[in-house]
Amino acid sequence: MAIKSFGLLIDVTRCIGCGACSENCKEINDLPPEIDDKLTAETWTVVREKSDGLHVRDLCRHCVEPACVASCLVAALTKTEHGPVVYDKSVCIGCRYCMVACPFQVPCFEWHSPNPRIRKCILCEPRVLEGKSTGCAEACPTEATVFGERETLVEMARARIKADPDRYHNHIYGLDEVGGTAVMFLSPVPFEDLDFNTDLVNYPLSDITWKILRQVPTIVAVGGVFLGASYWLFKRRDEVKKADQAVESGPEKEADDV
Amino acid sequence: MFRSAVKLVTPWRAIMAAFLATGAVLVFFRFTRGLGSVTNLSDQTPWGMWVGFDILAGIGLAAGGFVMAAAVYVFNLKRYRPIVRMAILTALLGYIIFIVGLILEVGRPWNMWRVITNPNIHSPLYEVSLCVMAYTLVLILEFSQVFFEKFGWDRLMAVFHRLSVMLVILGALISTLHQSTLGTLFTIAPSKMYPLWYSPLLPVHFFLSCIAAGLGMVCFESFLSERFLKHPPRMDLLSRIARFMAVMLVVYFIFRIGDLAVRGVLGLAFTAGFAALLFWLENLLFAIFPIIMVFSRGLNIGRKALFVVSFSVVLGFIMHRFNVAITSFHLVEDAGYFPSWKEFVVTACLISAGFIAAGLAVRFLPVHGEETVKSKD
Numbered sequence: 001m002a003i004k005s006f007g008l009l010i011d012v013t014r015c016i017g018c019g020a021c022s023e024n025c026k027e028i029n030d031l032p033p034e035i036d037d038k039l040t041a042e043t044w045t046v047v048r049e050k051s052d053g054l055h056v057r058d059l060c061r062h063c064v065e066p067a068c069v070a071s072c073l074v075a076a077l078t079k080t081e082h083g084p085v086v087y088d089k090s091v092c093i094g095c096r097y098c099m100v101a102c103p104f105q106v107p108c109f110e111w112h113s114p115n116p117r118i119r120k121c122i123l124c125e126p127r128v129l130e131g132k133s134t135g136c137a138e139a140c141p142t143e144a145t146v147f148g149e150r151e152t153l154v155e156m157a158r159a160r161i162k163a164d165p166d167r168y169h170n171h172i173y174g175l176d177e178v179g180g181t182a183v184m185f186l187s188p189v190p191f192e193d194l195d196f197n198t199d200l201v202n203y204p205l206s207d208i209t210w211k212i213l214r215q216v217p218t219i220v221a222v223g224g225v226f227l228g229a230s231y232w233l234f235k236r237r238d239e240v241k242k243a244d245q246a247v248e249s250g251p252e253k254e255a256d257d258v
Numbered sequence: 259m260f261r262s263a264v265k266l267v268t269p270w271r272a273i274m275a276a277f278l279a280t281g282a283v284l285v286f287f288r289f290t291r292g293l294g295s296v297t298n299l300s301d302q303t304p305w306g307m308w309v310g311f312d313i314l315a316g317i318g319l320a321a322g323g324f325v326m327a328a329a330v331y332v333f334n335l336k337r338y339r340p341i342v343r344m345a346i347l348t349a350l351l352g353y354i355i356f357i358v359g360l361i362l363e364v365g366r367p368w369n370m371w372r373v374i375t376n377p378n379i380h381s382p383l384y385e386v387s388l389c390v391m392a393y394t395l396v397l398i399l400e401f402s403q404v405f406f407e408k409f410g411w412d413r414l415m416a417v418f419h420r421l422s423v424m425l426v427i428l429g430a431l432i433s434t435l436h437q438s439t440l441g442t443l444f445t446i447a448p449s450k451m452y453p454l455w456y457s458p459l460l461p462v463h464f465f466l467s468c469i470a471a472g473l474g475m476v477c478f479e480s481f482l483s484e485r486f487l488k489h490p491p492r493m494d495l496l497s498r499i500a501r502f503m504a505v506m507l508v509v510y511f512i513f514r515i516g517d518l519a520v521r522g523v524l525g526l527a528f529t530a531g532f533a534a535l536l537f538w539l540e541n542l543l544f545a546i547f548p549i550i551m552v553f554s555r556g557l558n559i560g561r562k563a564l565f566v567v568s569f570s571v572v573l574g575f576i577m578h579r580f581n582v583a584i585t586s587f588h589l590v591e592d593a594g595y596f597p598s599w600k601e602f603v604v605t606a607c608l609i610s611a612g613f614i615a616a617g618l619a620v621r622f623l624p625v626h627g628e629e630t631v632k633s634k635d
Contacts, residue, residue, distance in 0.1 A: 073381040076376075090369075091369060093365070094365020097383050112294040213439075216435060227427045238334055
């Protein structure tokens with residue numbers, strides 16, 4: 001049987017904005033209890049109030065093919081087969097390219113530490129490996145955040161939209177965005193009203209960079225041949241010119257030219 | 259050898275010393291209190307001035323090294339021999355400064371060796387780091403001829419001569435790769451960048467622009483060399499370099515505008531606002547003004563005009579890299595970043611160190627000489 005890949009379904013219509021997810025996240029991941037108003041190195045999930053009294057969680061989306069993972073030059077960020085995108089500080093250089101690459105502005109950096117790490121939600125990887133749910137889903141009193149296999153969650157989301165089309169905007173955010181994410185959203189209103197990035201492509205962002213990087217062997221081969229051939233050609237032209245001059249000025253001078 | 263007749267303390271030296279001293283203090287804070295204590299960077303602006311200037315612009319401006327080396331050694335344009343060493347020296351210093359800058363810029367520099375043991379070939383940044391390491395080595399080898407000559411190591415010089423073409427070709431290939439890949443870095447963030455600067459063809463933009471900028475820098479530093487080291491610029495060579503630079507700028511500019519037109523976003527350049535203003539200022543400095551100047555004056559371009567043109571190219575190029583790495587992100591989502599004075603000082607400190615190293619090299623090494631081969635065959 002294939003390995004189960006997990007994720008979260010966050011239903012904005014059910015969220016009451018109590019913040020229990022953030023609190024439990026803090027406790028489980030040993031983070032200082034103060035909850036910031038945006039994602040920071042010490043706050044891995046926040047609930048923000050939007051217009052119409054809607055509440056929206058922000059957290060790592062655990063992309064199926066994450067840009068941060070592709071961008072990390074030392075593979076400090078990896079996508080595990082169970083779904084979480086996790087971080088290994090022992091190899092991280094702290095270049096912060098992951099932060100530039102992430103389309104959701106998720107990875108955060110410890111700006112005031114001499115030994116800084118990249119910090120973000122890890123989808124409670126240790127708990128997931130034990131067969132438990134994430135801290136946020138466990139704490140949610142209204143099941144606005146549900147933990148499960150991604151495939152199951154997609155079915156669940158589709159069923160909810162189908163059962164109550166008036167309640168939901170007909171889109172599962174994260175189903176196809178940047179090639180799919182493990183954390184998906186349902187909303188009563190279009191996602192741009194929730195300040196979600198709706199300009200995202202429907203394929204992994206790493207496709208763009210890989211399409212370019214793939215050309216490296218070709219560039220080296222073509223460039224090498226071009227430069228090598230140019231060298232030979234220009235040298236040869238020089239030699240011919242010299243030989244011609246030598247012939248013109250007579251054989252006795254030829255020796256000086258070499 | 260020692261400058262007994264020359265004043266030891268000059269205004270410029272005093273300024274550089276001040277930068278170096280302040281920079282040293284700031285570097286201490288950076289390593290004890292984190293990047294946040296000296297920079298205005300944030301989770302919303304993870305890359306700022308040090309990436310834009312020290313890394314992107316610095317590497318691009320050092321492209322003169324591989325372009326001039328290829329011109330002389332591969333394309334057999336012998337007339338440029340007298341300046342090829344200076345171009346290689348500038349490139350070498352540029353890369354060393356870049357590596358030092360990188361150690362300050364990244365959060366965990368003690369892990370930098372992990373690039374060797376933990377490669378991720380899918381990361382453009384991996385390719386850049388590998389190429390920068392390899393090319394720095396190539397530059398050291400290319401520059402070693404100056405030491406061989408200085409100390410009269412003829413045997414080594416002969417070995418160098420035999421390998422020089424291979425080295426130069428290798429250097430040109432590696433440069434082509436990482437100069438363009440610095441552009442590839444940003445192609446992963448299409449939704450975060452303003453369309454006047456984002457393009458899936460950024461690697462081509464970066465490559466074309468670095469050739470022109472590298473040549474612009476060769477001209478610019480010749481004038482600096484005159485001002486500070488009393489070495490007269492070779493106007494006969496520089497005016498030809500400027501002409502080739504202008505040709506490259508035409509190619510770049512057509513590609514830049516064509517790319518915007520094909521992707522249907524050229525209209526943004528004609529929409530009143532800060533973005534269009536930046537776009538035209540950048541292109542005026544980097545391409546339009548230099549192209550007009552060089553082609554209208556031809557090879558008779560005077561010193562003053564060429565100085566202004568090369569300065570304009572360098573400035574415009576730096577602006578392009580800043581716009582790609584910083585401004586274009588802020589035009590989409592303003593995170594309110596402006597470099598702190600400390601970021602400026604650390605950058606000035608690096609530039610000063612480069613100046614001092616270049617000055618010392620010119621004074622003590624035959625940098626303005628050219629390779630003389632005592633061939634016995």
